[in-house]
Amino acid sequence: MATEVSVPTLGESVTEATVGEWLKKPGDAVAADEPIASLETDKVAVEVPSPVAGVIGELKVEVGDTVEVGAVIATVEEGAAPAGKGEEAGRASQQREEGQEKRESAGDAGKAAAKASASEVESLPDGGHDSGSVTMSPAVRRAVLEHGLDPTNIKGTGKDGRLTKEDVLAAAKSKQAAPQDASTEAAPAPSVPASSKGERREERVKMTRMRQTIAKRLKAAQDNAALLTTFNDCDMTAVIEAREAYKETFAKKHGIKLGFMSFFAKAAALALKDVPAVNAYIDGDEIVYHDYVDLSVAVSAPNGLVVPVVRSIDAMSFAEIELAIADYGKRAKEGTLTMEDMQGGTFTISNGGVFGSLMSTPIINPPQSAVLGLHRIEDRPVVRDGEVVVRPMMYLALSYDHRIIDGREAVTALKIMKEAIEDPMRMLIDL
CATH class of the missing domain: 4.10.320.10 (E3-binding domain)
Structure with missing residues (x-):
């Protein structure tokens, strides 16, 4: 008996996807709930599981085809697994169940899994220059x-x-x-680069659905919003000293390093409370204000930029912020983020500094009205009390929609963030 395999629900407002890869081919044994295909949506990759155990029958679509939710993409012949293959499929199913148990215990394992500092999360500025990534x-x-x-x-x-x-x-x-081959065979003669032979090559690769969506959203932001960027520089001395003083105690208690992202997240939350327009958005002829901060954090995934959301970051501790952002960074690299992880968001922080960026003009993430761009820290001469001293400085950039945010409000919000970083005590006593 043949059972049809249909495209599952992909998330709110997502009605279609592209077939990215077939993980099984006709004649392959498959266990119940074992992935048989990978679909690419606008935001994430989704695996399609087999509804029953059996053998893959007909593949009704090809890699690269666009399919709608509910469409039949394959069939599975129930209970017809060749000898030996059913046992193999069973082992695969057991391994997936064990992996699922590990993922479901992420609340406890998250601290161990997210040992990398949130400051080291590979965030991309203004849409991400990751054209060299492999799909x-x-x-x-x-x-x-x-x-x-x-x-x-x-x-x-x-x-x-x-x-x-x-x-x-x-x-x-x-x-x-x-x-082993290197020890038994002589090294081959060095090859002559293609360019020296007069050969010139081009490669044409179809854009992934995610990359197409990124392109459309960023262009729409430029077309629809009145974009403007204001800059400031920030002395990182106090934050660096705080990290150095408490890093061992913090890591021992919370199981994660104390990074820069939690400081900037708290500083942003402080500024957005004082300047609510920076945390608002335009809906038709109305302005929608939020009494909470859902922070979108731009991170690099193998297929492009993704922006998972840390909810109610204004009510979270430094440790909770670090753990949440580091976990998102880890799952982005693994490709395990869900649609729910990236829905919503009232304000974005994009950290181009991890790639060495000195300064940029980040593009807002619609329908949000502002984005904070972080950059690399470098020693620069500055004047303090009439003397030239060397301090670790970072340029901050706040891009905003001038339709809703006035220049005074944008400058004030960025100044609050700068002052909170330069004097972290402000974040503790709500100044």
């Missing part, structure tokens, strides 16, 4: 992480040059065999 499905991404490979060094054999799981496994096998 990967969740299954391929897991294989790359498991074998510790650089996906940019693997030649893809899938449609439009996409990497498949078989490509990754073949590369891993070659990597394991390389030491």
Whole structure:
């Protein structure tokens, strides 16, 4: 008996997706709830599970096809697994269940899993300059992480040059065999670069659905909003000293490093309470104000920029903020963020400093009206009490929609953030 496999619900307002990769082929054994395909939506990659155990029958769509929610994409022949394959599928199902149990215990394991400081989360400024990233499905991404490979060094054999799981496994096998081959075979003569042979190449790769959405949203922000950016510089001495003084105690108590992002998140929450227009948005001919701060944090994922949301950050502790942001950064790299993780958001912080950016003009994340851009910290000469001294300085950039936020309000909000960072005690006594 054949059971149809349909496109599941993808999230609020998401009605279609693109088939990114088939994880199973006709004749393959599959366990109940085992992923058989990866779909790309505007924001995340979604795996389609098999509703029953059996053998993959017909694949009704191809990689690259656009499918709507509820559409039938494949069939599964129930109870027809060839000898030996059912047991293999069962083991795969058990491994997935164990993995799910680990993910469900993220509340306890999050501290251990998110050891990387939130200041080290790979955030992208103004839409992200990640054109060198490789498009990967969740299954391929897991294989790359498991074998510790650089996906940019693997030649893809899938449609439009996409990497498949078989490509990754073949590369891993070659990597394991390389030491033995190197000891028994002479080193090949160095190849002559293609450019020196007079050869010129071009590569044409179709944009992923996520990249297309990023492009449309950023262009829409420029077209629809009256964008303006105000700058300030910030002396990071006090925050650096605070981190140095309390980093060991903080890490021991909370299981995570004390990073810069929690300081800026708290400073932003302080400013948004004093200047509510920066935390508002335009809806038709009305302005919608929020009495809470849901912070969008721009992070880099294998398929492009994603912006997960930390809810009610104004009511969170430093440790809760660090854990939440670090967990989002980790899950973005693994491709396990959900649609719910990225819905909403009233204000965005984008950290280009982790890539070495000195200054930028970030673009707002519609329908939000403002975004704070962070940049690299560098020692610069400044004047203090009539003397020139060297201090660790960072440029701050606040891009805002001038339709709703006046220049005075934008400058005031950024000044509050600057003062809170330069004197962290302000965040404790609500100044």
